[in-house]
Amino acid sequence: MSANTGELVGAFVTPPIALPQLVPSRTCLQCDVCCRFPDPDSALRPYFTENEITQALAGGIEATAFPNRLGSQVILVPEPHGEGYLCPAFDAATSTCRIYEQRPLDCQLYPLALMWNEPHDQVLLGWDTKCPFMREEIPGEIQRHADRVMALLDQPDILDHVVAHPRLIGRFQEDVVVLALLSRLTDAVAKQWGTAPLHRFTLDDIPRMTTVLDRSGWRHAQSLAAYSPVYHYMWNGLLAYWWMELEGAFCLFAQSPDGWFMPLPPIGAGSIDKSLCGAMGLLRRWNGDSPVSRVENVPSQLVSEFERLGYRLTPKEPDYLYRATDLEALAGDRYRSQRALCNRFEREQPFEVSTYQVGDRQDCRALLADWSRQKQAEGLESFGAMLLADAASAHEVIWSQASALRLTGKVVKIHGRLCAYTFGYWLTSRTFCVLLEVADRTVPGLAQYLFWETCRMAVAEGAEYINTMDDAGLPGLRASKQAYHPIILIPNVAAFPACAS
């Protein structure tokens, strides 16, 4: 990740941290590998520490690029004339970095890379074979460069910088050639973050999480929509998700601007006593006494166990669960207004419904922008506006990775213009969850029709229940969800340790 506009090998850049560069600028300017990414949540997006964010902001990068001012991977922007995504600091017209002199350590290191070994117990320094220059470079020269970088990584300020930001250490990649084991860094990271391997939660981890959820018994037709990996994974562009095995349980952690929390209890068969105790110990270590330490989406089966362990339980917004055939039929007086709107839409609009294709992404993006403007013009409350802004990166992840995430997506076009889209997933073979819906608000009945269409599709494929998730505490959303007559509000509880000690 180094769109190099600096001049030569070995040139040092400005403090606080400056590493020598191996790849000459003429090579970087001709290359189309760095700073561009296929997916919005690419694990290789550059990570900026707090200082580096401050410098990037001073260099003109927009604040919205950084979901967490204390340190975060950058939020990528869509490539204006292509299918991929760009670092917001990258100037596509000149193929250069707009903040080259202040670019983060993560970018300065490239094409060297810090990563874990395969068992995840040693930090390694390697070089990335994706860099075309390195494939031509003489091994002796690479090793000499690596030796210089390793000497710098041993300096206390740089060592502390990496330890404070473990996301600078990537997961094992087979196409990175290992140059050295970094024992001092490994020990320092273990001292700060614990010895159990902490892994970034990526697409590759979804089958593992699916398997443990299936074994847990918590996922069933009437459980919370949160008992699905995709529910969490979609926020990967915004938050950092991590996982580790503790006492045989799969523990998912989310790193938010406020601190770390568990979006789900430890997932495993049997008692959670030991794994929960271990996970809470880590949260205390990472968050200190902050009240952000908590476990979200506690299933009803575990409520008494959390109480026994002394946790304080707080109700959260429940999920709305509907009988699928009710929503398919929209029969009777209680659905009269929705039925009328659907009929009006069918009568008035020459529309077509089709399965979402990744080529619809640009049109979805344009619709989301229009829809957000429509919502704001209607006087959206500030919390709703914040949720909308946060959701943009999740929509990008979904448009880009719908197929890999096994999401069901539909789009509605009127006169060939994409004017609505929806995505959902099967929680179990009996329950379909509606993850998101966006419909042009100027077209009467479109939103109702889209939801009806989704429910009819789900019933045709065997759904007994439709879960539309929670209402985020927004009164308007609550009213529209209630108007469809849920059969159950699935309780949702967050658990807080009784005391911070």
Ligand code: SF4
């Ligand atoms: S900060 Fe600069 S060097 Fe790093 S990825 Fe972005 S554009 Fe490239």
